[in-house]
Amino acid sequence: MQLSKQVSQSANIQCYEQLRDKILTGELAGGTKLVEERLAEDMGVSRTPIRESIRRLEQEGLIKNKRVVKPGDEELRHIFEVRMLLEGFSARCAANYLDEATMARLQDCIDRAFAGTYEETMDANKSFHDLIVEASRNPEIVKIIDRMQSIVYLFRKAVVFYKRPMLIEEHQHILDAIRARDADGAERLMKQHLQADLDFYLHLPREAKL
Amino acid sequence: MQLSKQVSQSANIQCYEQLRDKILTGELAGGTKLVEERLAEDMGVSRTPIRESIRRLEQEGLIKNKRVVKPGDEELRHIFEVRMLLEGFSARCAANYLDEATMARLQDCIDRAFAGTYEETMDANKSFHDLIVEASRNPEIVKIIDRMQSIVYLFRKAVVFYKRPMLIEEHQHILDAIRARDADGAERLMKQHLQADLDFYLHLPREAKL
DNA sequence: TTTAATAAAATTGTATACAAAAATGAATTT
């Protein structure tokens, strides 16, 4: 039995994560043209794992024909339309099926979001949504939401940083509806919540976006 | 997505299409383990374009850790849950916004499905759904549906081949609701239609599936 | 100055070689 943790995963995955993070943190600004050879040199690997990373990030919508995507308002609107449908449905499922233990974990996300630092709040909010999506018990839905996660992350950062009012309270309302087994309410509140998120972001001054 | 498209330029895309078609036609049966080198030799290319094709087909759910996926009933149920949400929404949008010209094209799909051969009917039915999905005017939704297309194709083949009753009539009902600008009706009918498709398939004898 | 044509450079696509890892199978022990 081996006790040592695998420190170095495959170059492939390392490149993917590194590249993704560079985009998410803004180190690679929107519009930047990605050149495989250059990235390979930067990360000390060959072009092969870089290519696969780029392909994957293209799938996720973070790269579009070799350029870092800076999602515009239109694209965000489209993504949120999908989120409202899928996460709304998931909230409904949660109200119908969710066990007490998971509800407690949802409450914990809310509490941590209230109490924590900026990063902790972002984390807790993400976990809240993830738990509800998983409540759909539909791996296809989980996969789709997961693919959009990178772009949503960029978005969430701005929304938390500029402290949208009532964000965490809305999470509480959703959980309350789930606890009350109010499926219609849970779905409606989740959709409203996402709509409010989007509206808040869209009204941010241009320089605050992404 | 259609089988045996016109010959494409890059080996990459050619491999992808060839491989996908081999899976869809059953030439590569579900469960088959795909070995890059062997496929490369078969298709007369190197492993490089093969790898990229496999990665893409993994994204589409047609390959899962190097094996051809034979989607089971559970997976189909999950996919149809997503389709009901997204295509239901699209039908709603169509009822709200769709122009006369596109409605005429939808009618044409229905007429062609009634009159045509087995292949023509499949094509027409696919076009009907595609047109409605596009009516959502949401590229994200189009992309998601498109990714699931390969698996849905396998499915559709069985449903048309075993002549599900009322299938085309249901398309007509949906179009009627769209024409009447009845958004709720259009969404409801679309969801029912997809549910009926799924139910029909799930009740097929085992040897008829896929 | 603008446009067209084309050469040069940069970049991506593909093939191939080699290394790492995983799977297979035979020999050994229990």
Next chain:
DNA sequence: AAATTCATTTTTGTATACAATTTTATTAAA
């Protein structure tokens, strides 16, 4: 026989070389 070890083979991951293509720069013509 079942499990364990270890060597062998197969398969995948990565690097590198080269070909094809695209982009950019340059020059010549309008």
